[in-house]
Amino acid sequence: MTTSEYDRIVRRLVEAAGHASQSLGVGRVMGQIFAYLYLCRDPRSLDDLTSALGISKGSASMGVRQLEQWGALEKVWVKGDRKDYYKARDAFGKIIKNVIRDLAGKRIESSSILLHEVEDVLKKKVLKNGKDSDEDAFIRERIEKIRLFQNKAQGMWDGVILKMLLK
């Protein structure tokens, strides 16, 4: 049978995608659903997903919703059919961008705020006590270095996002 050859390929790619999405921290199911739909020419229903991937209806439902929010899937209405059908969007770049934005959003920023607060505390301490102690000087220097690193990392990160946005 011709199908089985494809089935094996699809299954392997779906599995790989599951691993990938898991190691990106978005759960196995996301990768599986997306990969499966990406390799299906025609749209598929939730039931198709549950039987093809061996996941529960609940998982399938939550998965497609999340993927839709990331712009990874498109809902397709089939006239005279009450089921929702889904197909994969073919725009890796934008999808990944959305995922990253969603996941990493405010983390770096919030650490930047923390550093500012800490620096403020140290500044006030100096004003109150007159001169830096040895301990003060050491911690100040280290926090300064953290900030430098943080800026560099931020810059690199922004670069990555930028490349994602272009094309």
Added chain:
Amino acid sequence: MTTSEYDRIVRRLVEAAGHASQSLGVGRVMGQIFAYLYLCRDPRSLDDLTSALGISKGSASMGVRQLEQWGALEKVWVKGDRKDYYKARDAFGKIIKNVIRDLAGKRIESSSILLHEVEDVLKKKVLKNGKDSDEDAFIRERIEKIRLFQNKAQGMWDGVILKMLLK
């Protein structure tokens, strides 16, 4: 007391580092240990770590070993003292590079191998059956696109690593 002001700062930074390392997928403890030592002028023992961070001796031991392997810590011998002491290395770039290399090592590469295998299977299928079916053509096209994306992602990743290596 002056210490408590520092204590609060250190504790907050340690906590933030724990969150960061966790979200990078290397566990909370790594970040905590490194941050704590990074903010201590003098080397610290395992016992210091367990009491300062509220973690078990086992965690501390495993943590410092991993961090040492990443080049994040330096062991310091104190004459007449059987304990090992550790201090943080001040080289974020290299440390991060080592961590990334360690974590991400072969992941992208192995997915590349999988794609090659899949492409081979499809090629053989065409040779056997003569002409591409519609289904064939669709899957081929999609796999081609996966490969393109994978190459782009690989390139971007390499770029990040490169910037880490320089300076």
Added chain:
DNA sequence: TTATGCGTTCAATTAGTTTTGAACGTATCA
């Protein structure tokens, strides 16, 4: 050499995360 105290290990436990599936609400069609 022995006694002591140190770091290490790993089986057991705890904490956290993902997945399930039964119950539910809703839209559609007869």
Added chain:
DNA sequence: TGATACGTTCAAAACTAATTGAACGCATAA
């Protein structure tokens, strides 16, 4: 309107990862 077929929800179960701490081996100091 009622019956049916769908998607959604969320508490509970299953699974996975992190952490502990007692037992151990080893090195040092006496």
